[in-house]
Amino acid sequence: DQAIQAASARHPIVPLERGQLYRYGTAGFRMKADLLEGVTFRVGLLASLRSRKLNSQAIGVMVTASHNPAVDNGVKIVDPMGEMLEQDWERYATALVNAPSDAELVDIYNRLATDLKIDTKIPAKVIYGRDTRPSGHKLVTALADALDATRTEHVDYKLLTTPQLHYLVRATNSEGTPLSYGKVSEVGYYEKLAEAFVRAVRGRRISGTLQVDCANGVGGPKLSEFLKYIPKDKVGLDARVVNDDVLRPEVLNLDCGADYVKTKQRAPPAHQAKPGVRCCSLDGDADRLMYYWEDPESGFFMLDGDRISSLAASFIGDLVTSAGLRDDLRIGVVQTAYANGASTNYITQHLKLPVVCTPTGVKHLHHVAQGYDIGVYFEANGHGTVLFSPDALNSFKTKEPQSPAQKDALDTLAALGDLVNQTVGDAISDMLLVEVILAHKNWTLRDWAMTYSDLPNRLVRVEVGNKDLFHTTDAERRLSHPDGAQEEIDEAVKKFKDARSFARASGTENACRVYAEAATRTEANELADRVARIVE
Numbered sequence: 001d002q003a004i005q006a007a008s009a010r011h012p013i014v015p016l017e018r019g020q021l022y023r024y025g026t027a028g029f030r031m032k033a034d035l036l037e038g039v040t041f042r043v044g045l046l047a048s049l050r051s052r053k054l055n056s057q058a059i060g061v062m063v064t065a066s067h068n069p070a071v072d073n074g075v076k077i078v079d080p081m082g083e084m085l086e087q088d089w090e091r092y093a094t095a096l097v098n099a100p101s102d103a104e105l106v107d108i109y110n111r112l113a114t115d116l117k118i119d120t121k122i123p124a125k126v127i128y129g130r131d132t133r134p135s136g137h138k139l140v141t142a143l144a145d146a147l148d149a150t151r152t153e154h155v156d157y158k159l160l161t162t163p164q165l166h167y168l169v170r171a172t173n174s175e176g177t178p179l180s181y182g183k184v185s186e187v188g189y190y191e192k193l194a195e196a197f198v199r200a201v202r203g204r205r206i207s208g209t210l211q212v213d214c215a216n217g218v219g220g221p222k223l224s225e226f227l228k229y230i231p232k233d234k235v236g237l238d239a240r241v242v243n244d245d246v247l248r249p250e251v252l253n254l255d256c257g258a259d260y261v262k263t264k265q266r267a268p269p270a271h272q273a274k275p276g277v278r279c280c281s282l283d284g285d286a287d288r289l290m291y292y293w294e295d296p297e298s299g300f301f302m303l304d305g306d307r308i309s310s311l312a313a314s315f316i317g318d319l320v321t322s323a324g325l326r327d328d329l330r331i332g333v334v335q336t337a338y339a340n341g342a343s344t345n346y347i348t349q350h351l352k353l354p355v356v357c358t359p360t361g362v363k364h365l366h367h368v369a370q371g372y373d374i375g376v377y378f379e380a381n382g383h384g385t386v387l388f389s390p391d392a393l394n395s396f397k398t399k400e401p402q403s404p405a406q407k408d409a410l411d412t413l414a415a416l417g418d419l420v421n422q423t424v425g426d427a428i429s430d431m432l433l434v435e436v437i438l439a440h441k442n443w444t445l446r447d448w449a450m451t452y453s454d455l456p457n458r459l460v461r462v463e464v465g466n467k468d469l470f471h472t473t474d475a476e477r478r479l480s481h482p483d484g485a486q487e488e489i490d491e492a493v494k495k496f497k498d499a500r501s502f503a504r505a506s507g508t509e510n511a512c513r514v515y516a517e518a519a520t521r522t523e524a525n526e527l528a529d530r531v532a533r534i535v536e
Protein backbone atom coordinates (compact mmCIF):
# COMPACT_ATOMS: atom_id res chain seq x y z
CA ASP A 1 0.00 0.00 0.00
CA GLN A 2 2.79 2.36 0.90
CA ALA A 3 4.64 1.72 -2.34
CA ILE A 4 1.52 2.48 -4.39
CA GLN A 5 0.67 5.57 -2.38
CA ALA A 6 4.19 6.96 -2.59
CA ALA A 7 4.45 6.30 -6.33
CA SER A 8 1.02 7.81 -6.93
CA ALA A 9 2.15 11.01 -5.19
CA ARG A 10 4.78 11.38 -7.93
CA HIS A 11 2.10 11.22 -10.65
CA PRO A 12 -0.77 13.36 -9.40
CA ILE A 13 -4.15 13.36 -11.05
CA VAL A 14 -5.35 16.73 -12.36
CA PRO A 15 -8.95 17.54 -11.37
CA LEU A 16 -11.08 18.26 -14.44
CA GLU A 17 -12.96 21.53 -14.92
CA ARG A 18 -16.46 21.84 -13.45
CA GLY A 19 -16.04 18.66 -11.41
CA GLN A 20 -16.25 16.46 -14.52
CA LEU A 21 -15.09 12.86 -14.24
CA TYR A 22 -12.51 11.04 -16.31
CA ARG A 23 -14.14 8.27 -18.33
CA TYR A 24 -12.77 5.15 -19.99
CA GLY A 25 -14.50 5.57 -23.36
CA THR A 26 -14.44 3.87 -26.76
CA ALA A 27 -10.74 4.63 -27.09
CA GLY A 28 -9.71 4.33 -23.43
CA PHE A 29 -8.79 7.64 -21.80
CA ARG A 30 -8.01 10.28 -24.41
CA MET A 31 -7.42 14.01 -23.88
CA LYS A 32 -4.75 16.72 -23.69
CA ALA A 33 -1.52 14.94 -22.80
CA ASP A 34 -0.80 17.16 -19.79
CA LEU A 35 -3.83 15.67 -18.01
CA LEU A 36 -2.73 12.09 -18.55
CA GLU A 37 0.26 11.36 -16.33
CA GLY A 38 -1.76 10.44 -13.23
CA VAL A 39 -4.33 8.71 -15.43
CA THR A 40 -1.67 6.49 -17.00
CA PHE A 41 -0.22 5.64 -13.58
CA ARG A 42 -3.64 4.48 -12.44
CA VAL A 43 -4.24 2.53 -15.64
CA GLY A 44 -1.02 0.69 -14.76
CA LEU A 45 -2.56 -0.34 -11.42
CA LEU A 46 -5.62 -1.70 -13.20
CA ALA A 47 -3.53 -3.54 -15.80
CA SER A 48 -1.68 -5.33 -12.99
CA LEU A 49 -4.99 -6.32 -11.37
CA ARG A 50 -6.29 -7.52 -14.73
CA SER A 51 -3.21 -9.68 -15.27
CA ARG A 52 -3.55 -11.23 -11.80
CA LYS A 53 -7.29 -11.76 -12.31
CA LEU A 54 -6.49 -13.68 -15.51
CA ASN A 55 -3.92 -16.09 -14.02
CA SER A 56 -0.89 -13.89 -14.65
CA GLN A 57 -1.44 -13.65 -18.40
CA ALA A 58 0.18 -10.64 -20.04
CA ILE A 59 -1.97 -7.53 -20.41
CA GLY A 60 -1.15 -4.75 -22.89
CA VAL A 61 -1.18 -0.99 -22.44
CA MET A 62 -1.02 1.27 -25.50
CA VAL A 63 -0.26 4.97 -25.24
CA THR A 64 -1.65 6.76 -28.30
CA ALA A 65 -4.21 9.32 -29.40
CA SER A 66 -4.50 7.86 -32.88
CA HIS A 67 -5.67 10.50 -35.40
CA ASN A 68 -5.98 13.31 -32.84
CA PRO A 69 -3.57 16.28 -32.73
CA ALA A 70 -0.03 15.94 -31.38
CA VAL A 71 -0.86 17.70 -28.08
CA ASP A 72 -3.35 14.97 -27.21
CA ASN A 73 -2.56 11.53 -25.99
CA GLY A 74 -4.44 8.51 -24.70
CA VAL A 75 -4.07 5.23 -22.89
CA LYS A 76 -5.94 1.97 -23.27
CA ILE A 77 -5.72 -1.59 -22.03
CA VAL A 78 -5.44 -4.69 -24.23
CA ASP A 79 -6.78 -8.06 -23.03
CA PRO A 80 -4.79 -11.33 -23.28
CA MET A 81 -5.96 -12.43 -26.73
CA GLY A 82 -5.19 -8.98 -28.11
CA GLU A 83 -8.73 -7.73 -27.74
CA MET A 84 -10.00 -4.53 -26.19
CA LEU A 85 -10.43 -4.50 -22.41
CA GLU A 86 -13.55 -6.39 -21.31
CA GLN A 87 -16.37 -3.88 -21.02
CA ASP A 88 -17.16 -4.64 -17.35
CA TRP A 89 -13.70 -3.49 -16.42
CA GLU A 90 -14.07 -0.06 -17.98
CA ARG A 91 -15.88 1.14 -14.88
CA TYR A 92 -13.08 -0.12 -12.64
CA ALA A 93 -10.70 1.98 -14.71
CA THR A 94 -13.01 4.94 -14.30
CA ALA A 95 -13.23 4.35 -10.53
CA LEU A 96 -9.45 4.17 -10.04
CA VAL A 97 -8.72 7.20 -12.18
CA ASN A 98 -11.26 9.37 -10.39
CA ALA A 99 -10.02 8.55 -6.87
CA PRO A 100 -9.69 11.99 -5.24
CA SER A 101 -6.48 11.30 -3.28
CA ASP A 102 -3.54 8.88 -3.20
CA ALA A 103 -4.90 7.26 -0.01
CA GLU A 104 -8.35 6.77 -1.53
CA LEU A 105 -6.72 5.38 -4.65
CA VAL A 106 -5.11 2.66 -2.54
CA ASP A 107 -8.48 1.98 -0.89
CA ILE A 108 -10.22 1.57 -4.23
CA TYR A 109 -7.39 -0.62 -5.54
CA ASN A 110 -7.67 -2.89 -2.50
CA ARG A 111 -11.44 -2.96 -2.66
CA LEU A 112 -11.31 -3.99 -6.32
CA ALA A 113 -8.85 -6.75 -5.48
CA THR A 114 -11.15 -8.04 -2.72
CA ASP A 115 -14.41 -7.72 -4.66
CA LEU A 116 -12.95 -9.38 -7.75
CA LYS A 117 -11.20 -12.07 -5.67
CA ILE A 118 -7.77 -11.17 -6.99
CA ASP A 119 -4.68 -12.54 -5.27
CA THR A 120 -2.24 -9.63 -5.41
CA LYS A 121 0.64 -11.91 -4.44
CA ILE A 122 0.73 -13.97 -7.62
CA PRO A 123 2.88 -12.81 -10.56
CA ALA A 124 1.56 -10.21 -13.00
CA LYS A 125 2.82 -9.15 -16.41
CA VAL A 126 2.16 -6.05 -18.50
CA ILE A 127 3.66 -5.15 -21.88
CA TYR A 128 3.35 -1.72 -23.42
CA GLY A 129 4.13 0.52 -26.35
CA ARG A 130 3.48 4.06 -27.54
CA ASP A 131 3.12 6.10 -30.69
CA THR A 132 5.47 8.94 -31.67
CA ARG A 133 3.90 11.70 -29.55
CA PRO A 134 6.52 13.53 -27.47
CA SER A 135 4.37 13.14 -24.32
CA GLY A 136 4.44 9.35 -24.68
CA HIS A 137 7.76 8.98 -22.91
CA LYS A 138 6.62 10.68 -19.72
CA LEU A 139 3.40 8.68 -19.69
CA VAL A 140 5.10 5.31 -19.97
CA THR A 141 7.42 6.34 -17.13
CA ALA A 142 4.34 6.84 -14.94
CA LEU A 143 3.01 3.51 -16.15
CA ALA A 144 6.26 1.73 -15.28
CA ASP A 145 6.16 3.29 -11.80
CA ALA A 146 2.73 1.77 -11.19
CA LEU A 147 3.97 -1.60 -12.42
CA ASP A 148 7.01 -1.48 -10.14
CA ALA A 149 4.88 -0.45 -7.17
CA THR A 150 2.64 -3.48 -7.73
CA ARG A 151 5.57 -5.85 -8.40
CA THR A 152 4.41 -6.44 -11.96
CA GLU A 153 6.86 -7.78 -14.53
CA HIS A 154 6.87 -5.42 -17.50
CA VAL A 155 8.28 -5.08 -20.98
CA ASP A 156 8.61 -1.72 -22.73
CA TYR A 157 8.34 -2.22 -26.49
CA LYS A 158 8.84 1.52 -27.03
CA LEU A 159 7.53 2.77 -30.39
CA LEU A 160 4.84 0.55 -31.90
CA THR A 161 1.71 0.84 -34.00
CA THR A 162 -1.39 0.03 -31.98
CA PRO A 163 -2.01 -3.24 -33.87
CA GLN A 164 1.60 -4.33 -33.28
CA LEU A 165 1.04 -4.07 -29.53
CA HIS A 166 -2.16 -6.11 -29.87
CA TYR A 167 -0.20 -8.70 -31.85
CA LEU A 168 2.52 -8.86 -29.18
CA VAL A 169 0.01 -9.36 -26.37
CA ARG A 170 -1.56 -12.33 -28.15
CA ALA A 171 1.80 -13.73 -29.21
CA THR A 172 3.07 -13.50 -25.62
CA ASN A 173 0.09 -15.35 -24.16
CA SER A 174 -0.05 -18.04 -26.84
CA GLU A 175 3.69 -18.71 -26.98
CA GLY A 176 4.48 -22.41 -26.86
CA THR A 177 0.83 -23.47 -27.22
CA PRO A 178 -0.74 -25.13 -30.28
CA LEU A 179 -2.46 -21.79 -30.97
CA SER A 180 0.79 -19.81 -31.02
CA TYR A 181 0.15 -16.51 -32.80
CA GLY A 182 3.72 -15.85 -33.89
CA LYS A 183 7.15 -14.93 -32.53
CA VAL A 184 7.06 -12.58 -29.56
CA SER A 185 8.87 -9.65 -31.14
CA GLU A 186 8.35 -6.80 -33.55
CA VAL A 187 10.45 -8.74 -36.06
CA GLY A 188 8.11 -11.71 -35.55
CA TYR A 189 5.21 -9.48 -36.61
CA TYR A 190 6.99 -8.43 -39.82
CA GLU A 191 8.04 -11.98 -40.62
CA LYS A 192 4.56 -13.37 -40.12
CA LEU A 193 2.92 -10.72 -42.32
CA ALA A 194 5.57 -10.90 -45.05
CA GLU A 195 5.47 -14.68 -45.25
CA ALA A 196 1.65 -14.76 -45.40
CA PHE A 197 1.63 -11.97 -47.99
CA VAL A 198 3.98 -13.85 -50.32
CA ARG A 199 1.85 -16.98 -49.93
CA ALA A 200 -1.35 -15.05 -50.63
CA VAL A 201 0.03 -13.30 -53.74
CA ARG A 202 1.58 -16.50 -55.10
CA GLY A 203 1.61 -16.68 -58.87
CA ARG A 204 0.45 -13.06 -59.24
CA ARG A 205 2.20 -9.73 -58.96
CA ILE A 206 1.30 -6.47 -57.28
CA SER A 207 1.38 -4.04 -60.17
CA GLY A 208 2.03 -0.29 -60.30
CA THR A 209 3.12 2.03 -57.53
CA LEU A 210 1.31 2.28 -54.20
CA GLN A 211 1.74 5.63 -52.46
CA VAL A 212 1.25 5.30 -48.70
CA ASP A 213 0.60 8.39 -46.58
CA CYS A 214 1.57 7.57 -42.99
CA ALA A 215 0.07 10.65 -41.26
CA ASN A 216 3.59 11.52 -40.04
CA GLY A 217 2.97 8.93 -37.35
CA VAL A 218 4.47 5.69 -36.11
CA GLY A 219 3.18 3.83 -39.18
CA GLY A 220 5.87 5.53 -41.31
CA PRO A 221 8.99 3.99 -39.80
CA LYS A 222 7.18 0.71 -39.11
CA LEU A 223 5.96 0.34 -42.69
CA SER A 224 9.44 1.14 -44.03
CA GLU A 225 10.85 -1.52 -41.74
CA PHE A 226 8.23 -4.05 -42.84
CA LEU A 227 8.96 -3.46 -46.52
CA LYS A 228 12.48 -4.80 -45.99
CA TYR A 229 10.94 -8.22 -45.41
CA ILE A 230 9.14 -8.28 -48.79
CA PRO A 231 10.92 -10.05 -51.69
CA LYS A 232 9.96 -7.42 -54.28
CA ASP A 233 11.41 -9.39 -57.16
CA LYS A 234 8.93 -12.16 -56.39
CA VAL A 235 5.70 -10.32 -55.62
CA GLY A 236 6.11 -6.68 -56.66
CA LEU A 237 4.74 -4.13 -54.15
CA ASP A 238 6.44 -0.94 -55.21
CA ALA A 239 5.39 1.07 -52.14
CA ARG A 240 6.29 4.74 -51.87
CA VAL A 241 6.11 5.86 -48.25
CA VAL A 242 5.19 9.57 -47.81
CA ASN A 243 4.30 11.78 -44.82
CA ASP A 244 6.63 9.79 -42.61
CA ASP A 245 8.25 12.67 -40.74
CA VAL A 246 8.23 11.64 -37.09
CA LEU A 247 10.91 14.11 -36.01
CA ARG A 248 8.65 17.17 -36.02
CA PRO A 249 5.79 16.28 -33.66
CA GLU A 250 3.66 19.22 -34.81
CA VAL A 251 3.08 17.63 -38.23
CA LEU A 252 1.52 14.45 -36.83
CA ASN A 253 -1.93 13.98 -38.44
CA LEU A 254 -1.67 17.52 -39.81
CA ASP A 255 -3.38 17.79 -43.21
CA CYS A 256 -2.70 14.11 -43.85
CA GLY A 257 -3.66 10.64 -42.68
CA ALA A 258 -6.77 8.47 -42.95
CA ASP A 259 -8.96 10.71 -40.81
CA TYR A 260 -8.11 13.78 -42.89
CA VAL A 261 -8.91 11.92 -46.11
CA LYS A 262 -12.21 10.57 -44.77
CA THR A 263 -13.49 13.78 -43.21
CA LYS A 264 -12.22 16.25 -45.84
CA GLN A 265 -12.88 13.84 -48.71
CA ARG A 266 -9.69 14.90 -50.44
CA ALA A 267 -6.08 13.74 -50.83
CA PRO A 268 -3.48 15.17 -48.42
CA PRO A 269 -1.96 18.26 -50.11
CA ALA A 270 1.67 17.32 -49.44
CA HIS A 271 3.03 14.69 -51.86
CA GLN A 272 0.01 15.04 -54.14
CA ALA A 273 -0.06 11.81 -56.13
CA LYS A 274 0.14 11.81 -59.88
CA PRO A 275 -3.23 11.16 -61.53
CA GLY A 276 -4.02 7.47 -61.64
CA VAL A 277 -1.55 6.43 -58.91
CA ARG A 278 -2.99 4.08 -56.30
CA CYS A 279 -2.86 5.80 -52.91
CA CYS A 280 -3.75 4.98 -49.34
CA SER A 281 -3.51 6.71 -45.97
CA LEU A 282 -2.94 5.29 -42.49
CA ASP A 283 -3.84 7.20 -39.33
CA GLY A 284 -1.44 8.28 -36.56
CA ASP A 285 -1.21 4.86 -34.90
CA ALA A 286 -1.74 2.81 -38.08
CA ASP A 287 -5.03 1.12 -37.29
CA ARG A 288 -7.17 2.89 -39.90
CA LEU A 289 -6.87 2.73 -43.68
CA MET A 290 -8.32 4.71 -46.62
CA TYR A 291 -7.66 4.12 -50.32
CA TYR A 292 -8.11 6.79 -53.02
CA TRP A 293 -6.84 8.09 -56.32
CA GLU A 294 -6.97 11.24 -58.41
CA ASP A 295 -8.81 10.40 -61.58
CA PRO A 296 -7.64 12.44 -64.59
CA GLU A 297 -11.28 12.85 -65.65
CA SER A 298 -13.50 12.75 -62.58
CA GLY A 299 -11.08 13.92 -59.84
CA PHE A 300 -10.61 12.54 -56.33
CA PHE A 301 -12.24 9.21 -55.47
CA MET A 302 -12.09 7.59 -52.03
CA LEU A 303 -12.51 3.95 -51.03
CA ASP A 304 -13.31 3.85 -47.32
CA GLY A 305 -13.92 1.18 -44.67
CA ASP A 306 -17.24 0.18 -46.24
CA ARG A 307 -15.48 -0.39 -49.55
CA ILE A 308 -12.70 -2.43 -47.94
CA SER A 309 -15.31 -4.46 -46.11
CA SER A 310 -17.34 -5.24 -49.22
CA LEU A 311 -14.18 -5.98 -51.23
CA ALA A 312 -12.96 -8.42 -48.58
CA ALA A 313 -16.39 -10.02 -48.18
CA SER A 314 -16.75 -10.48 -51.93
CA PHE A 315 -13.28 -11.99 -52.38
CA ILE A 316 -13.42 -14.26 -49.34
CA GLY A 317 -16.99 -15.31 -50.15
CA ASP A 318 -15.90 -16.39 -53.64
CA LEU A 319 -12.88 -18.24 -52.27
CA VAL A 320 -15.03 -20.10 -49.76
CA THR A 321 -17.35 -21.16 -52.59
CA SER A 322 -14.41 -22.27 -54.79
CA ALA A 323 -12.99 -24.16 -51.83
CA GLY A 324 -16.25 -26.09 -51.52
CA LEU A 325 -16.85 -24.76 -48.01
CA ARG A 326 -19.90 -22.56 -48.60
CA ASP A 327 -22.22 -24.93 -46.75
CA ASP A 328 -19.82 -25.43 -43.86
CA LEU A 329 -18.81 -21.89 -42.93
CA ARG A 330 -21.03 -19.00 -41.88
CA ILE A 331 -19.83 -15.68 -43.30
CA GLY A 332 -21.17 -12.38 -41.97
CA VAL A 333 -20.45 -8.67 -42.31
CA VAL A 334 -20.68 -6.26 -39.38
CA GLN A 335 -21.18 -2.52 -39.85
CA THR A 336 -22.27 0.51 -37.84
CA ALA A 337 -24.98 3.03 -38.62
CA TYR A 338 -22.33 5.13 -40.40
CA ALA A 339 -21.94 2.55 -43.17
CA ASN A 340 -23.16 3.90 -46.48
CA GLY A 341 -26.56 2.40 -47.33
CA ALA A 342 -25.30 1.49 -50.80
CA SER A 343 -22.63 -0.76 -49.26
CA THR A 344 -25.21 -2.51 -47.10
CA ASN A 345 -27.41 -3.11 -50.16
CA TYR A 346 -24.47 -4.40 -52.17
CA ILE A 347 -23.47 -6.88 -49.46
CA THR A 348 -26.95 -8.18 -48.75
CA GLN A 349 -28.40 -8.14 -52.27
CA HIS A 350 -25.43 -8.73 -54.53
CA LEU A 351 -23.07 -10.75 -52.33
CA LYS A 352 -26.02 -12.35 -50.52
CA LEU A 353 -24.28 -12.14 -47.17
CA PRO A 354 -25.94 -11.16 -43.88
CA VAL A 355 -25.14 -7.72 -42.42
CA VAL A 356 -25.46 -6.89 -38.72
CA CYS A 357 -25.41 -3.30 -37.43
CA THR A 358 -23.84 -2.58 -34.02
CA PRO A 359 -23.18 0.57 -31.99
CA THR A 360 -20.05 2.59 -32.84
CA GLY A 361 -16.72 1.39 -31.45
CA VAL A 362 -14.79 -1.57 -32.71
CA LYS A 363 -15.24 -3.62 -29.56
CA HIS A 364 -18.92 -4.00 -30.50
CA LEU A 365 -18.17 -4.96 -34.09
CA HIS A 366 -15.41 -7.34 -33.05
CA HIS A 367 -17.70 -9.10 -30.62
CA VAL A 368 -20.44 -9.71 -33.20
CA ALA A 369 -17.91 -10.75 -35.88
CA GLN A 370 -16.65 -13.46 -33.52
CA GLY A 371 -20.05 -15.13 -33.82
CA TYR A 372 -19.30 -16.13 -37.44
CA ASP A 373 -16.81 -18.57 -38.94
CA ILE A 374 -15.68 -15.63 -41.06
CA GLY A 375 -16.68 -12.25 -39.68
CA VAL A 376 -15.81 -9.18 -41.72
CA TYR A 377 -16.08 -5.92 -39.81
CA PHE A 378 -15.10 -2.36 -40.67
CA GLU A 379 -16.13 1.07 -39.53
CA ALA A 380 -16.65 3.51 -42.41
CA ASN A 381 -13.59 5.41 -41.11
CA GLY A 382 -11.34 2.52 -42.16
CA HIS A 383 -10.87 0.63 -38.91
CA GLY A 384 -11.59 -3.07 -39.15
CA THR A 385 -10.46 -6.58 -39.87
CA VAL A 386 -11.63 -10.07 -40.82
CA LEU A 387 -11.92 -12.72 -38.10
CA PHE A 388 -11.54 -16.42 -38.86
CA SER A 389 -12.82 -18.98 -36.35
CA PRO A 390 -10.59 -21.90 -35.34
CA ASP A 391 -12.97 -24.16 -37.32
CA ALA A 392 -12.53 -22.05 -40.43
CA LEU A 393 -8.73 -21.98 -40.13
CA ASN A 394 -8.72 -25.69 -39.55
CA SER A 395 -10.83 -26.49 -42.60
CA PHE A 396 -8.56 -24.38 -44.85
CA LYS A 397 -5.67 -26.61 -43.79
CA THR A 398 -7.34 -30.00 -43.61
CA LYS A 399 -9.95 -30.12 -46.38
CA GLU A 400 -8.84 -32.44 -49.19
CA PRO A 401 -8.95 -30.46 -52.44
CA GLN A 402 -10.71 -32.13 -55.37
CA SER A 403 -9.17 -29.92 -58.06
CA PRO A 404 -6.24 -27.52 -58.57
CA ALA A 405 -8.69 -24.59 -58.37
CA GLN A 406 -10.00 -25.83 -55.06
CA LYS A 407 -6.48 -26.25 -53.73
CA ASP A 408 -5.62 -22.72 -54.83
CA ALA A 409 -8.67 -21.32 -52.99
CA LEU A 410 -7.84 -23.25 -49.82
CA ASP A 411 -4.21 -22.13 -49.89
CA THR A 412 -5.21 -18.51 -50.39
CA LEU A 413 -7.72 -18.68 -47.53
CA ALA A 414 -5.09 -20.20 -45.24
CA ALA A 415 -2.67 -17.41 -46.18
CA LEU A 416 -5.32 -14.76 -45.44
CA GLY A 417 -5.82 -16.31 -42.01
CA ASP A 418 -2.22 -15.41 -41.23
CA LEU A 419 -2.11 -12.14 -43.14
CA VAL A 420 -5.11 -10.49 -41.55
CA ASN A 421 -4.53 -9.32 -37.98
CA GLN A 422 -6.91 -11.37 -35.83
CA THR A 423 -6.71 -9.10 -32.81
CA VAL A 424 -7.74 -5.67 -34.06
CA GLY A 425 -7.99 -3.49 -37.19
CA ASP A 426 -4.48 -3.08 -38.59
CA ALA A 427 -3.83 -0.62 -41.43
CA ILE A 428 -0.63 -2.34 -42.62
CA SER A 429 -2.21 -5.79 -42.61
CA ASP A 430 -5.45 -4.48 -44.19
CA MET A 431 -3.45 -2.69 -46.87
CA LEU A 432 -1.71 -5.96 -47.74
CA LEU A 433 -5.09 -7.68 -47.87
CA VAL A 434 -6.42 -5.09 -50.32
CA GLU A 435 -3.27 -5.39 -52.46
CA VAL A 436 -3.66 -9.19 -52.56
CA ILE A 437 -7.30 -8.94 -53.59
CA LEU A 438 -6.64 -6.37 -56.32
CA ALA A 439 -3.84 -8.56 -57.67
CA HIS A 440 -6.06 -11.67 -57.68
CA LYS A 441 -8.93 -9.85 -59.36
CA ASN A 442 -6.52 -7.95 -61.61
CA TRP A 443 -8.37 -4.78 -60.64
CA THR A 444 -7.44 -1.11 -60.56
CA LEU A 445 -8.97 1.17 -57.95
CA ARG A 446 -11.41 2.28 -60.64
CA ASP A 447 -12.60 -1.33 -61.13
CA TRP A 448 -13.05 -1.61 -57.39
CA ALA A 449 -15.00 1.65 -57.28
CA MET A 450 -17.36 0.41 -60.00
CA THR A 451 -18.88 -2.29 -57.76
CA TYR A 452 -21.56 0.14 -56.46
CA SER A 453 -22.22 3.88 -56.12
CA ASP A 454 -22.25 5.42 -52.66
CA LEU A 455 -25.29 7.37 -51.60
CA PRO A 456 -24.35 11.03 -51.10
CA ASN A 457 -23.89 11.60 -47.38
CA ARG A 458 -22.80 14.11 -44.81
CA LEU A 459 -21.48 13.84 -41.27
CA VAL A 460 -21.61 16.93 -39.03
CA ARG A 461 -20.41 17.59 -35.53
CA VAL A 462 -22.88 19.56 -33.44
CA GLU A 463 -21.90 21.39 -30.26
CA VAL A 464 -24.53 20.75 -27.61
CA GLY A 465 -24.90 21.89 -24.00
CA ASN A 466 -24.86 18.38 -22.56
CA LYS A 467 -24.28 15.45 -24.87
CA ASP A 468 -25.18 12.97 -22.12
CA LEU A 469 -28.86 13.87 -22.62
CA PHE A 470 -28.81 11.97 -25.92
CA HIS A 471 -29.72 8.30 -25.51
CA THR A 472 -30.06 5.90 -28.42
CA THR A 473 -31.61 2.53 -29.28
CA ASP A 474 -31.52 0.23 -32.32
CA ALA A 475 -27.70 0.25 -32.66
CA GLU A 476 -27.66 4.04 -32.32
CA ARG A 477 -30.00 4.56 -35.25
CA ARG A 478 -32.77 6.10 -33.13
CA LEU A 479 -32.91 8.56 -30.24
CA SER A 480 -34.90 7.42 -27.21
CA HIS A 481 -34.16 10.66 -25.38
CA PRO A 482 -34.74 13.70 -25.37
CA ASP A 483 -38.47 13.08 -25.79
CA GLY A 484 -39.86 13.97 -29.18
CA ALA A 485 -36.47 14.42 -30.90
CA GLN A 486 -36.72 11.18 -32.88
CA GLU A 487 -40.22 12.06 -34.12
CA GLU A 488 -38.85 15.35 -35.44
CA ILE A 489 -35.96 13.55 -37.16
CA ASP A 490 -38.42 11.09 -38.74
CA GLU A 491 -40.45 14.00 -40.08
CA ALA A 492 -37.34 15.57 -41.61
CA VAL A 493 -36.22 12.28 -43.21
CA LYS A 494 -39.66 11.75 -44.81
CA LYS A 495 -39.19 14.87 -46.90
CA PHE A 496 -36.27 13.36 -48.88
CA LYS A 497 -35.83 10.48 -51.32
CA ASP A 498 -33.85 7.36 -50.26
CA ALA A 499 -32.96 9.22 -47.10
CA ARG A 500 -31.69 8.12 -43.72
CA SER A 501 -30.42 10.17 -40.82
CA PHE A 502 -29.53 9.72 -37.16
CA ALA A 503 -27.95 11.62 -34.29
CA ARG A 504 -25.91 10.33 -31.36
CA ALA A 505 -23.53 11.57 -28.70
CA SER A 506 -19.89 11.07 -29.65
CA GLY A 507 -18.05 8.64 -27.41
CA THR A 508 -14.71 10.38 -27.91
CA GLU A 509 -15.57 14.10 -28.15
CA ASN A 510 -17.79 16.48 -26.26
CA ALA A 511 -20.35 16.82 -29.05
CA CYS A 512 -23.14 15.10 -30.98
CA ARG A 513 -22.73 13.71 -34.46
CA VAL A 514 -25.39 13.86 -37.13
CA TYR A 515 -25.25 11.60 -40.17
CA ALA A 516 -27.49 11.95 -43.21
CA GLU A 517 -27.65 10.28 -46.59
CA ALA A 518 -30.06 10.88 -49.47
CA ALA A 519 -30.44 10.47 -53.23
CA THR A 520 -28.52 13.68 -54.06
CA ARG A 521 -25.71 15.65 -52.45
CA THR A 522 -27.90 18.73 -51.99
CA GLU A 523 -30.56 16.68 -50.25
CA ALA A 524 -28.04 14.93 -47.98
CA ASN A 525 -26.62 18.31 -46.97
CA GLU A 526 -30.02 19.80 -46.35
CA LEU A 527 -31.18 16.83 -44.30
CA ALA A 528 -28.01 16.92 -42.19
CA ASP A 529 -28.56 20.63 -41.51
CA ARG A 530 -32.17 20.08 -40.51
CA VAL A 531 -31.34 17.26 -38.13
CA ALA A 532 -28.44 19.28 -36.69
CA ARG A 533 -30.90 22.08 -35.91
CA ILE A 534 -33.20 19.61 -34.16
CA VAL A 535 -30.30 18.34 -32.04
CA GLU A 536 -29.06 21.83 -31.19
Ligand code: NG1
Nearest residue numbers: 026027360361379381506507508509
Ligand atom coordinates in the same frame (compact mmCIF):
# COMPACT_ATOMS: atom_id res chain seq x y z
P1 NG1 B 1 -17.33 8.76 -31.81
O1 NG1 B 1 -16.61 9.97 -31.38
O2 NG1 B 1 -18.00 7.99 -30.69
O3 NG1 B 1 -18.24 9.04 -32.97
C1 NG1 B 1 -15.21 7.98 -33.26
C2 NG1 B 1 -15.55 7.34 -34.58
C3 NG1 B 1 -15.73 5.86 -34.36
C4 NG1 B 1 -14.55 5.22 -33.63
C5 NG1 B 1 -14.12 6.04 -32.43
C6 NG1 B 1 -12.82 5.60 -31.80
C7 NG1 B 1 -16.94 8.20 -36.40
C8 NG1 B 1 -18.26 8.74 -36.82
N1 NG1 B 1 -16.81 7.87 -35.11
O4 NG1 B 1 -16.25 7.70 -32.36
O5 NG1 B 1 -15.99 5.25 -35.58
O6 NG1 B 1 -13.49 4.98 -34.50
O7 NG1 B 1 -14.02 7.43 -32.75
O8 NG1 B 1 -11.71 6.06 -32.47
O9 NG1 B 1 -16.03 8.06 -37.22
Ligand code: ZN
Nearest residue numbers: 066283285287
Ligand atom coordinates in the same frame (compact mmCIF):
# COMPACT_ATOMS: atom_id res chain seq x y z
ZN1 ZN C 1 -6.03 4.92 -34.89
